Structures are given as structure tokens and as C-alpha cells.
Amino acid sequence: MQVDISTDAQLLHYIITEDPAEMEALFQAARATRERYYGRKVYFRGLIEFTNYCKNDCYYCGIRRGNRNVARYRLTPEEILDCCRRGAALGYQTFVLQGGEDPWFTDARMVPILSGIRREFPDHAITLSMGERSRESYAALFDAGANRYLLRHETADAAHYSRLHPPEMSLPARMRCLRDLKEIGYQVGAGFMVGSPFQTPAHLLEDLRFLRRLQPHMVGIGPFLPQGDTPFGREAAGPLALTLRMIALCRLLLPKALLPATTALGTLSPLGRERALQAGANVVMPNLSPLGVRAQYALYDNKICTGDEAAECRACMERRILSQGFVPDLSRGDYHGISE
Numbered sequence: 001m002q003v004d005i006s007t008d009a010q011l012l013h014y015i016i017t018e019d020p021a022e023m024e025a026l027f028q029a030a031r032a033t034r035e036r037y038y039g040r041k042v043y044f045r046g047l048i049e050f051t052n053y054c055k056n057d058c059y060y061c062g063i064r065r066g067n068r069n070v071a072r073y074r075l076t077p078e079e080i081l082d083c084c085r086r087g088a089a090l091g092y093q094t095f096v097l098q099g100g101e102d103p104w105f106t107d108a109r110m111v112p113i114l115s116g117i118r119r120e121f122p123d124h125a126i127t128l129s130m131g132e133r134s135r136e137s138y139a140a141l142f143d144a145g146a147n148r149y150l151l152r153h154e155t156a157d158a159a160h161y162s163r164l165h166p167p168e169m170s171l172p173a174r175m176r177c178l179r180d181l182k183e184i185g186y187q188v189g190a191g192f193m194v195g196s197p198f199q200t201p202a203h204l205l206e207d208l209r210f211l212r213r214l215q216p217h218m219v220g221i222g223p224f225l226p227q228g229d230t231p232f233g234r235e236a237a238g239p240l241a242l243t244l245r246m247i248a249l250c251r252l253l254l255p256k257a258l259l260p261a262t263t264a265l266g267t268l269s270p271l272g273r274e275r276a277l278q279a280g281a282n283v284v285m286p287n288l289s290p291l292g293v294r295a296q297y298a299l300y301d302n303k304i305c306t307g308d309e310a311a312e313c314r315a316c317m318e319r320r321i322l323s324q325g326f327v328p329d330l331s332r333g334d335y336h337g338i339s340e
């Protein structure tokens with residue numbers, strides 16, 4: 001079966017379809033596309049959740065500032081570097097420093113942390129995921145050694161965006177950040193949640209159209225999952241099949257994109273990440289955070305891998321990748337066509 005997504009109507013059709021034959025054709029096409037550019041390789045990123053302080057109050061997120069039930073932590077620069085060392089010993093060549101929007105991590109504090117990692121690991125990729133900052137700040141962090149930046153747009157519909165976030169946050173501000181990051185020279189990751197409250201198929205179509213315009217290097221797509229202490233704590237989780245269709249459509253629209261099989265998918269369903277690989281995903285992000293803080297980085301309830309040592313996570317991910325006929329690849333896994 002041919003998969004034609006050249007018009008918006010066709011895209012919308014594949015967003016919505018529950019027809020098993022059409023879904024299989026979509027996943028098959030996505031697999032073929034990823035294979036053309038990346039073969040059967042699946043890249044590893046070591047994830048370091050370095051702070052769960054956040055000045056924002058996103059309605060869906062468990063570490064929102066309004067959540068009094070979170071024990072807050074910040075890793076020290078030395079602890080962050082130790083995580084990188086552990087990751088390097090496991091063979092990872094990409095470190096992802098992810099955190100809430102924590103004002104404590106000013107440029108004056110981040111720059112020495114990044115230079116320290118750079119000094120010890122000149123050839124590794126450093127990815128940041130720490131929210132919205134000024135263009136000057138993004139530039140300073142880039143100059144200090146960061147190569148990539150993940151900042152999900154969350155939804156490309158401004159009205160929907162304002163139903164997921166408090167008034168002081170806006171879609172134009174997010175888009176300004178993504179544009180700045182790209183212009184500065186980062187490999188940029190956007191992304192969105194599937195099945196977030198109030199989301200419609202038209203919103204998802206807008207997400208795909210937005211991604212086609214932005215041409216990001218990476219796209220993080222995972223299901224919305226409720227977190228009990230948030231305003232959306234009693235909402236339903238995003239559907240698995242819809243999340244997989246969005247990954248596959250993203251693969252077809254952005255053939256060279258790096259697409260993670262997200263932890264949220266693995267939390268939603270025991271084989272969720274495996275199914276993401278079969279729908280065109282080609283990245284996994286095993287956790288490198290110290291065991292003692294893992295449970296406190298709870299964006300949503302029942303998050304998996306909070307009790308596993310980094311080495312176990314690597315072995316577990318390798319098994320999962322091999323079980324699907326793919327090949328774990330520990331190289332940097334840059335966007336094809338970019339060497340830095």
C-alpha cells in the first residue's frame with residue numbers, strides 16, 4: 001500500500017486512521033525511510049537530569065513550581081561531571097543535560113560546567129535541555145561547548161498552547177527560542193506531547209506543518225501522561241497508536257531527523273519504545289542521573305527506569321534494540337550532513 005501524505009487532507013487522514021492495514025503501511029514506510037539514511041542504527045544519549053527546580057508552572061508537568069510535593073534537588077558541578085564520566089565509561093558519546101527552568105543555573109554557573117565537560121571530553125556531544133533563555137545566553141552556552149539543544153514546542157497551536165501553560169508563557173516566545181538556537185548553530189530538537197488535554201487532530205496537523213517549516217534536527221514525541229499533583233492529574237494518558245502514527249509521520253516529513261523512542265512511551269506501554277523503533281524512531285536516551293534523585297525528576301506518574309543503575313539501563317536498552325532487529329550504535333550520532 002502506497003502512503004501519500006502530500007496534502008494536508010492526507011496527513012490528517014493518517015493522523016486519524018485506526019485501520020490496521022493503513023497503520024502498518026505507514027510504519028513500514030517510516031521504517032524504510034529511516035533505513036535509507038541511518039540504516040538499522042539506534043543512537044544512545046546519556047540523560048543527566050541535573051535540576052528539578054523550575055520557575056514555570058506548566059499545567060501538565062510534575063516539576064512545575066506550584067507542586068509542593070516535590071523534593072527539589074540540584075546536582076553540583078562535580079556531580080554533573082561525575083555523571084558524564086560514568087556515561088563515557090559506558091561508551092556514550094552524547095551527554096544530555098536536562099533540567100527544569102532553574103534560575104540558579106545562570107550563564108556564570110553554566111559556562112564553567114560546560115567548559116569543564118568540554119575539557120575532559122573534547123569529542124563528545126553536549127546537549128542542553130533547560131528551557132527558554134535569552135539569545136545571548138544560548139550563544140554563551142554554545143561558545144562554552146554545547147552543541148545541541150532540546151526545546152519541545154509542546155503544541156504549535158497558540159490557543160492550545162495557552163490552555164497548557166500559564167499566561168506568562170507563550171508560543172511566540174518558544175518559537176523565538178527555537179529560531180535563535182538554530183541561527184546560533186545548535187542542532188535543535190523540537191517536539192510535542194500526544195494526547196495532551198484539549199488536543200485535536202487539527203492541532204497535531206499543525207504540529208507537523210510547523211516541524212516541516214522549522215526543519216529541526218531532532219523531534220521528541222511522547223504521550224501525555226498525567227501526574228497526580230498537577231491540574232491535569234486526572235486526565236487520560238495519550239493513546240499509544242496515535243503517538244506511534246505521529247512518530248511515523250514525522251519520519252516521513254523529516255527523513256533525516258533524529259527521533260527518540262521516549263521514556264514516556266515506555267511508561268505508557270511495556271513495549272512502547274520497541275514499537276517506536278518500528279515506527280521510525282532511531283534514538284534512545286537511557287538515564288545517567290544519580291539513583292538517589294531519579295524518582296524526584298517525576299514529570300509524570302509511574303516513570304520507568306527510576307530504580308536502575310546506568311549500566312543496567314544500557315544493557316536493557318541494548319537488549320530491547322537487538323530484539324527488534326536493530327543495532328545499538330554508541331557513536332555521537334550527529335544529524336546526517338552535519339559534522340559538528
Ligand code: 5AD
Pocket residue numbers: 060061062151152154192193222223224225226227264299300
Ligand atoms: N507527560 C508527558 N510528557 C511530559 N513532559 C512534561 N510533563 C509531561 C507529562 N505529564 C514533557 C514535555 C517536556 C519534556 C521534557 O517532558 O514535553 O518538554
Ligand code: FES
Pocket residue numbers: 286287304305308312313314316317
Ligand atoms: Fe532503564 Fe530499561 S532503559 S531499565
